[in-house]
Amino acid sequence: xxxxxxxxxxxxxxxxxxxxxxxxxxxKEVRKKTGISQSQLAxxxxxxxxxxxxxxxxxxxPTLSTVFAVARALNVSISELxxxxxxxx
Amino acid sequence: xxxxxxxxxxxxxxxxxxxxxxxxxxxKEVRKKTGISQSQLAxxxxxxxxxxxxxxxxxxxPTLSTVFAVARALNVSISELxxxxxxxx
DNA sequence: CCCACTTATAGCACAAGTGCTATAAATATT
DNA sequence: AATATTTATAGCACTTGTGCTATAAGTGGG
Numbered sequence: 502x503x504x505x506x507x508x509x510x511x512x513x514x515x516x517x518x519x520x521x522x523x524x525x526x527x528x529k530e531v532r533k534k535t536g537i538s539q540s541q542l543a544x545x546x547x548x549x550x551x552x553x554x555x556x557x558x559x560x561x562x563p564t565l566s567t568v569f570a571v572a573r574a575l576n577v578s579i580s581e582l583x584x585x586x587x588x589x590x
Numbered sequence: 591x592x593x594x595x596x597x598x599x600x601x602x603x604x605x606x607x608x609x610x611x612x613x614x615x616x617x618k619e620v621r622k623k624t625g626i627s628q629s630q631l632a633x634x635x636x637x638x639x640x641x642x643x644x645x646x647x648x649x650x651x652p653t654l655s656t657v658f659a660v661a662r663a664l665n666v667s668i669s670e671l672x673x674x675x676x677x678x679x
Numbered sequence: 680c681c682c683a684c685t686t687a688t689a690g691c692a693c694a695a696g697t698g699c700t701a702t703a704a705a706t707a708t709t
Numbered sequence: 710a711a712t713a714t715t716t717a718t719a720g721c722a723c724t725t726g727t728g729c730t731a732t733a734a735g736t737g738g739g
Contacts, residue, residue, distance in 0.1 A: 656696085
């Protein structure tokens with residue numbers, strides 16, 4: 502008996518764990534290289550500190566706007582932030 | 591008199607309109623180059639058609655997972671999808 | 680051992696992304 | 710022109726990203 506409500510089809514959202522993890526690693530790497538703290542990055546990017554931490558620990562699936570803000574704050578191009586091999590899902 | 595509830599500070603989310611628009615243009619460009627329809631792209635990427643349309647018309651701020659899925663479906667690297675100058679916000 | 684700083688978690692409230700479905704509008708094709 | 714295909718909108722329900730605040734855990738200096 503696994504009726505979900507009234508025969509509602511289950512929506513499957515995507516959460517690309519591997520990709521998100523790869524990005525997390527890359528971001529931390531770039532941030533470290535510029536020598537700033539998560540807190541400073543958050544301030545510069547205009548996002549919250551908790552959000553930076555959540556991204557670097559791959560807990561969330563950030564939006565493009567957030568990524569753009571981070572790239573600007575780190576003074577790197579978007580391409581540079583994605584210099585890693587996107588793992589096959 | 592513009593009290594919002596009980597003195598709650600307004601949270602400001604970011605929505606990088608210019609960046610999102612630049613990405614929309616770039617995506618449409620890459621998709622066209624591969625000669626597939628929004629519908630096909632959606633299917634290949636495992637996302638909904640409405641989502642592809644919303645992205646290409648810059649109506650939403652997609653997540654990284656969505657972008658990753660699209661890149662895989664188009665057989666391009668993430669960097670390639672971001673081959674445009676990120677406009678200053 | 681303290682202390683300051685940094686990073687990681689947690690919970691709440693709210694805003695927004697996403698899937699799904701349906702439909703309209705625009706664009707090709709015959 | 711008529712038809713088919715593609716693209717754009719819209720609304721709903723559900724899920725999740727985000728800010729904010731607080732707190733714990735890790736780290737390095739003195």
